[in-house]
Amino acid sequence: MATTQDVRLRVFSLNCWGVRYLSQHCTPRYQMIADLLKEEDFDLILLQEVYSEKDYLFLKRALSHCNPHSHYFKSGVIGSGLALFSKHKLLDVFLYRYSVNGFPYKAFHGDWYAGKAVGMVVVNIGGMIAHVYITHLHAEYSREKDAYLPHRVAQTWELVQFVRLTSAAADLVILGGDLNMHPSDLGIRLLRGYTGLVDCYHATQNFQGCPDGATYIPQNPFTSKGELETFPNGIRIDYILFKGSATLAAKCDSFSTTMGHVPGQPFPYSDHEALSVMLLAQRQQKKQEEEEEEEAMASSELLANLIDTVNEARTEVKVGLHHMEGMRHTAMRMGIMGLALLLLEMLIALVPWLAVSTEQGFPRATFYLLGSLSLVTLVLTGVLYIFYSTQVKALHSTEEQMRLAVLRLQEQVTSRGPHSR
Amino acid sequence: MATTQDVRLRVFSLNCWGVRYLSQHCTPRYQMIADLLKEEDFDLILLQEVYSEKDYLFLKRALSHCNPHSHYFKSGVIGSGLALFSKHKLLDVFLYRYSVNGFPYKAFHGDWYAGKAVGMVVVNIGGMIAHVYITHLHAEYSREKDAYLPHRVAQTWELVQFVRLTSAAADLVILGGDLNMHPSDLGIRLLRGYTGLVDCYHATQNFQGCPDGATYIPQNPFTSKGELETFPNGIRIDYILFKGSATLAAKCDSFSTTMGHVPGQPFPYSDHEALSVMLLAQRQQKKQEEEEEEEAMASSELLANLIDTVNEARTEVKVGLHHMEGMRHTAMRMGIMGLALLLLEMLIALVPWLAVSTEQGFPRATFYLLGSLSLVTLVLTGVLYIFYSTQVKALHSTEEQMRLAVLRLQEQVTSRGPHSR
Numbered sequence: 103m104a105t106t107q108d109v110r111l112r113v114f115s116l117n118c119w120g121v122r123y124l125s126q127h128c129t130p131r132y133q134m135i136a137d138l139l140k141e142e143d144f145d146l147i148l149l150q151e152v153y154s155e156k157d158y159l160f161l162k163r164a165l166s167h168c169n170p171h172s173h174y175f176k177s178g179v180i181g182s183g184l185a186l187f188s189k190h191k192l193l194d195v196f197l198y199r200y201s202v203n204g205f206p207y208k209a210f211h212g213d214w215y216a217g218k219a220v221g222m223v224v225v226n227i228g229g230m231i232a233h234v235y236i237t238h239l240h241a242e243y244s245r246e247k248d249a250y251l252p253h254r255v256a257q258t259w260e261l262v263q264f265v266r267l268t269s270a271a272a273d274l275v276i277l278g279g280d281l282n283m284h285p286s287d288l289g290i291r292l293l294r295g296y297t298g299l300v301d302c303y304h305a306t307q308n309f310q311g312c313p314d315g316a317t318y319i320p321q322n323p324f325t326s327k328g329e330l331e332t333f334p335n336g337i338r339i340d341y342i343l344f345k346g347s348a349t350l351a352a353k354c355d356s357f358s359t360t361m362g363h364v365p366g367q368p369f370p371y372s373d374h375e376a377l378s379v380m381l382l383a384q385r386q387q388k389k390q391e392e393e394e395e396e397e398a399m400a401s402s403e404l405l406a407n408l409i410d411t412v413n414e415a416r417t418e419v420k421v422g423l424h425h426m427e428g429m430r431h432t433a434m435r436m437g438i439m440g441l442a443l444l445l446l447e448m449l450i451a452l453v454p455w456l457a458v459s460t461e462q463g464f465p466r467a468t469f470y471l472l473g474s475l476s477l478v479t480l481v482l483t484g485v486l487y488i489f490y491s492t493q494v495k496a497l498h499s500t501e502e503q504m505r506l507a508v509l510r511l512q513e514q515v516t517s518r519g520p521h522s523r
Numbered sequence: 524m525a526t527t528q529d530v531r532l533r534v535f536s537l538n539c540w541g542v543r544y545l546s547q548h549c550t551p552r553y554q555m556i557a558d559l560l561k562e563e564d565f566d567l568i569l570l571q572e573v574y575s576e577k578d579y580l581f582l583k584r585a586l587s588h589c590n591p592h593s594h595y596f597k598s599g600v601i602g603s604g605l606a607l608f609s610k611h612k613l614l615d616v617f618l619y620r621y622s623v624n625g626f627p628y629k630a631f632h633g634d635w636y637a638g639k640a641v642g643m644v645v646v647n648i649g650g651m652i653a654h655v656y657i658t659h660l661h662a663e664y665s666r667e668k669d670a671y672l673p674h675r676v677a678q679t680w681e682l683v684q685f686v687r688l689t690s691a692a693a694d695l696v697i698l699g700g701d702l703n704m705h706p707s708d709l710g711i712r713l714l715r716g717y718t719g720l721v722d723c724y725h726a727t728q729n730f731q732g733c734p735d736g737a738t739y740i741p742q743n744p745f746t747s748k749g750e751l752e753t754f755p756n757g758i759r760i761d762y763i764l765f766k767g768s769a770t771l772a773a774k775c776d777s778f779s780t781t782m783g784h785v786p787g788q789p790f791p792y793s794d795h796e797a798l799s800v801m802l803l804a805q806r807q808q809k810k811q812e813e814e815e816e817e818e819a820m821a822s823s824e825l826l827a828n829l830i831d832t833v834n835e836a837r838t839e840v841k842v843g844l845h846h847m848e849g850m851r852h853t854a855m856r857m858g859i860m861g862l863a864l865l866l867l868e869m870l871i872a873l874v875p876w877l878a879v880s881t882e883q884g885f886p887r888a889t890f891y892l893l894g895s896l897s898l899v900t901l902v903l904t905g906v907l908y909i910f911y912s913t914q915v916k917a918l919h920s921t922e923e924q925m926r927l928a929v930l931r932l933q934e935q936v937t938s939r940g941p942h943s944r
Contacts, residue, residue, distance in 0.1 A: 173927075176920040177622075179912040193931055195924050196684045201598075201620060206909065217913065222688070263617045267643070271691035470891025478898055485906055488627065491600040492638065499597040503616050506594075510614055 109228055110355075111381040114139065115148040115278035115342050117238070117374035119324065120183070121212075122154045126324060127369055132157050134364060135371050136164035139187070143168050144378070145227070147187040148278040148342075150238040151372075153216070158185050171225075175236070178203075178217015184236050184279075186223055193231075194224035198264045200257040201496035202422070204240055204250060206489065213240045213250075220261050222268060230350060230383060233272035235265055237279040239289070245332075252422020254282060255415050256500045258289035262296045263503065273350040274383055275299065278342040280374065285315075285338055292415050295408040296507075299343035302354045302379045311359030312336055317375040321362035324373035342379050348388050355380040402515055409511045416504040423497040430490035433483045440479030447473045530649055531776075532802040535560065536569040536699035536763050538659070538795035540745065541604070542633075543575045547745060548790055553578050555785060556792050557585035560608070564589050565799070566648070568608040569699040569763075571659040572793075574637070579606050592646075596657070599624075599638015605657050605700075607644055614652075615645035619685045621678040622917035623843075625661055625671060627910065634661045634671075641682050643689060651771060651804060654693035656686055658700040660710070666753075673843020675703060676836050677921045679710035683717045684924065694771040695804055696720065699763040701795065706736075706759055713836050716829040717928075720764035723775045723800045732780030733757055738796040742783035745794035763800050769809050776801040823936055830932045837925040844918040851911035854904045861900030868894045 118135065119125045139147055139161075147169060152158050158174045165172070169187035173195050176182065182197070198220050204213035220237040239261075240253045258281075269275045277299055283289045285301070294301060303315040312319050312335070319336030320327055330336060346352035359375045447469065539556065540546045560568055560582075568590060573579050579595045586593070590608035594616050597603065603618070619641050625634035641658040660682075661674045679702075690696045698720055704710045706722070715722060724736040733740050733756070740757030741748055751757060767773035780796045868890065 173923070176916040176923070177913075178916060179909055181916070192927060194684075194688065195927050196688055197920055197924075198619065199622060215909075217916065263615075267615065267617055267689045467891070470888065470895065474891065474895035474898055477895055478902060481899055481902055488600055488636075492598075495597040495599060495602070495638065499618055502594070502597070503618075506613060506616050 109230055109383045111146070111227065111232075111274075111383060112142070112144045112378065113146045113148070113276060113278060113342055113381060114142070114144040114376065114378050115150075115236075115340060116372055116376040117150040117280040117340060118152050118157075119372040119374065120152045120154060120157050122157075125373075128157070131369070131371055132160055134367060136161055138371065138376075139165055140168055142378070143189075144187075145189045146225070146234055146276065146278075148234075148236040149185040149187075150236070150280045151183045152185040153180050153183045161185065161187065173221070173223060175219060175221035177219045179215040180212075181216035182219045182221065183216055183238060184219065184221045186221060186234065186236055188223070188225055188234075190225040190227050192223050193226055194222075196222045196268070198222070198260065200239075200260055201499070202253050202256045202493055204253060207486075211241065211243060218257065220264055222264070224272075227274075230273045230385075231271060232274040232276060233265075233269045235261075235275070235277040235279075237261055237277070237281070239280070239282045241282050252418050252425070252497070255289055255292070255418045256422065256497060258283075258292050259415060259419070259500050259504060262293055265297050265299070269297075273347050274344065274352055274381075275347075276342070276344045276381070278377070280340050282339050288411065288414055288418065290341075291411045294343070295404070295411050297343075297345070299345050300354070302342045302344065302357045302377075302381075303338070305344075305354035306357045306379070308356040309358070311357070312361055312375060314338060315357075315359060317359060317377065318373070319362050319375065322370055322373060322375070323362075324370065340374055340377055342377050344381055346383065349386060350383055351386045352381055352383045355382050405511055405515050409508055409515070412504055412508050412511065416501060416508070419497055419501045419504065423494065423501060426490055426493050426497060430487060430494060433486040433490055437480055437483035437487060440476045440483060443472060443476035444480060447476065530651055530804045532567070532648065532653075532695075532697075532804060533563070533565045533799065534567045534569070534697060534699060534763055534802060535563070535565040535797065535799050536571075536657075536761060537793055537797040538571040538701040538761060539573050539578075540793040540795065541573045541575060541578050543578075546794075549578070552790070552792055553581055555788060557582055559792065559797075560586055561589055563799070564610075565608075566610045567646070567655055567697065567699075569655075569657040570606040570608075571657070571701045572604045573606040574601050574604045582606065582608065594642070594644060596640060596642035598640045600636040601633075602637035603640045603642065604637055604659060605640065605642045607642060607655065607657055609644070609646055609655075611646040611648050613644050614647055615643075617643045617689070619643070619681065621660075621681055622920070623674050623677045623914055625674060628907075632662065632664060639678065641685055643685070645693075648695075651694045651806075652692060653695040653697060654686075654690045656682075656696070656698040656700075658682055658698070658702070660701070660703045662703050673839050673846070673918070676710055676713070676839045677843065677918060679704075679713050680836060680840070680921050680925060683714055686718050686720070690718075694768050695765065695773055695802075696768075697763070697765045697802070699798070701761050703760050709832065709835055709839065711762075712832045715764070716825070716832050718764075718766070720766050721775070723763045723765065723778045723798075723802075724759070726765075726775035727778045727800070729777040730779070732778070733782055733796060735759060736778075736780060738780060738798065739794070740783050740796065743791055743794060743796070744783075745791065761795055761798055763798050765800075765802055767804065770807060771804055772807045773802055773804045776803050826932055826936050830929055830936070833925055833929050833932065837922060837929070840918055840922045840925065844915065844922060847911055847914050847918060851908060851915060854907040854911055858901055858904035858908060861897045861904060864893060864897035865901060868897065 162172050165187050169189050171188040171192050173186050175184040175197050177199050200218050203218045206214045223234045225232050239257050240250045242248050315338045316336030317340035320330045357379045583593050586608050590610050592609040592613050594607050596605040596618050598620050621639050624639045627635045644655045646653050660678050661671045663669050736759045737757030738761035741751045778800045
């Protein structure tokens, strides 16, 4: 395998807000995005919310010279919306769909239909193997009453596990996307703490862009001003994170965001700001065992923090589990009511002395209307009961994975030695 | 990290046929299974179809001394049915749910409700890191008219990718479970060819058990004799596969199966036969680059075979995709019919001169019955349309991953050099 020194890698990430017929100025904005990408010549382009395959194909054609390799990750009903373009050949592609992702009847929230997932791509950049992850987590529709917090935390956990367990062979790991979490939120702490990924915004001395690195700002004409009332500087919810490996040192040279407008254009690229980073990667001698041990010793405080974070996440998942079990219970009760009503109706129809008459007693119209209603209730609650059951199982699964993780982390702290693996 | 020489590892796998109230003699069979496992003292126990958590907890208690570490993988509505017991501490646990897995309305087939998945566990066995995978693929209900073949092939692909991409850090990889495929079936060829996993049955000189290693045999009183009419020796559908790594040589010392009855007991452990293998693992010097190159050259014929296999799998997934699109289309047409009928009914109810009368014209009972029917049709076809859409997306995703894999494999053949990664 060829090795190189000091590879420069430019990475771009943007939530394109590409919901056809709902997002404003979709077509001209995609044209603007294509023009920017052609001009800038990035190594890796990570796009989210490209919900129409037509738009992906438009970009694929437009970028065929500068970024000839691409993948459109398909998931859910209209998703996943994740698209990746690369200057370097894709060696492998894989997709992990999150097990918990909102509710199908929350059609206006749409996350369930997007089939939120993490896409993975392996690229060979001059002999250096990079594992690139792109994701978009469940949206936060209300920060005060965030009904989807357990969903987002469970998704983050699955993202963490997926990245940890699939990146062992990587020289360089890059994760980008719309995480829908503020920098100090539980999920970001979990992600950074457990994967060791470094937030580009923190890692660079050379930042240009919105204050605090915000990527969803009130200056952008497409953003919801109500949502940003308490955040006059905007919020940072889009990220590019990275880490090197034992054989490769990586650092973030520069980081920039767009700032809510595009010179010479009537509107910006999207309701989110775009992120561009320059990463520098350099081959290094594999670390000695003593060095590794030293690092492990120094990290025991970090480990203790991580244990707290995983425990906090576990509590949040338990809250979600409790809530989901409650909804399943409600669906079951509704279903039983529907069934009881239906049986009663059948009894009325079958037993002569209860018979429906047109003159007096039980009026026929009400009889049939009640029958329809109970039938539809029965069908819908049945479907919902099944859906909630799958979600309860998935949250249980996450919670148990977290429990095991805490146990193992605690052992690492008490042994105060190097990692057991 | 401590290293050891010649680690002996005993692995057990059994489909427990543990569908409460449907499977015969569940409770006494679990008792028999627990007795066997306590006596035999395996390192790793991989169980499938443990659909009741109570049964898992019973086994957990029973095996608490010999196999104190365990995990019950939760997925779907009643699944995943996968349970793992280990003598060695579990360092990590993860679950990947297959994106395509039968149909929810095929309740008697039940696979959809089981949430078929692959469970992964990382264990440290005397300083050797083993990645252990346990899975159960979609059943084959008819070999002649196998409607689920594309599902099983897509599942196999996801299994292959999951194992390939999560096993880079492993010294030893073990995969066990009920794959519901015969040894020469497309999926088994794909799995062995692309992961490099070796089938224990082929790898050992020391086999004791049913002819041809069959694990579903007519001599077993619980098996369906009709299914096995054309296979008088039974079929081999349960597997344990393994592979070592650059730093660890692994081989299969012995392999045995049960033979349809248990001495001194009125019935066998399950409708499937149980598998036990003894693996031997030995640390080795990391291979030299020349050796690796030599191996890569020798494998170009294998690569060509693998390309054929992936292409065959891709064709099968395309067939499934075509079929799924057809079903989505049917659901849409039915939905439109239901909607049209409902609108017609509303028109009849609203427009006076079409009005429903009890004397003549449109009879009220028929009116309401038709209304109920069209409403239920609309709801059900809506749900089905959404379901089919997710399945179409998932099969598209699989098909595209396969297309990329073929491209990369072809490049490897033409370059005739070592693997590019």
